[in-house]
Amino acid sequence: MPLWKPQMVMKVERARVRQEAVWQTRFEALLENLPEPERDAAALELQALIDEVTGSPTGVGAQAGDGGLAVAGGDVHVQAEGGSIAGGVNNFGGEVTLGTRPSQPERERP
Template sequence: MLAEALIVLASAAGAAVAQAAGTDAWVGVRERVACIFGRGHASAAQVTLGRLDRTEAALDATEPEQADQLRARLEASWQARFEDLLESLNEADREVVAGQLQELVALGSRAAGGAFARDGGLTASGNVGIRAEGGSVAGGVIHGGIRMENPPQPGPVQS
């Protein structure tokens, strides 16, 4: 039986597959999933690619009002596949695949429009307040609008 953390990871990976289908990130997600299941065996990768193609085709053919229900079923289906894969592996291989699934989840998060950052980064969805006090400076990379309240006035030049 899988540890709860691996079940959660398999669930997130299933969601990543279902959410990425039909987006710009689909090609990358599709290739990553085929590599995870293929594990160096071209025939296994081909079987997975076929399943992924059917996943995408099913979502493409679904009426918009039924897409959420289908996406939920596809998430569950892919979760079960990822759980089965993890259960079939020895401990060392399971750790490798778990790392690959974490990368897949991050890739799927970007596809779904979620916030994403590498190790040591910070992500946020929504508004964030950054405040500098006592003459300090706060900065970062900003994608979107910015509003400054009471911007500091330049002081005398120091040498």
């Protein structure tokens, strides 16, 4: 599975920002050209769509605190291969060994 390079991430983010601006302009023009009762109904429908997409009636979506992982309206699949470790959030407070532990010199017993 290819890793996303920083240039690709930036390109995707620029495209997202452009599309956001285009669709905002389209929706504003639509709402401005509707009579007031239809405008109110359309605005409510748009808000319902936003709530459905974000998974939140407030439009905020999932939130996680420091060191957390939050997912709104989707699945997360984390998989490790080839002796590696994978996780949505990995917090290691000490030694981590993958596979067999390397041999260490035996200590002399008192």
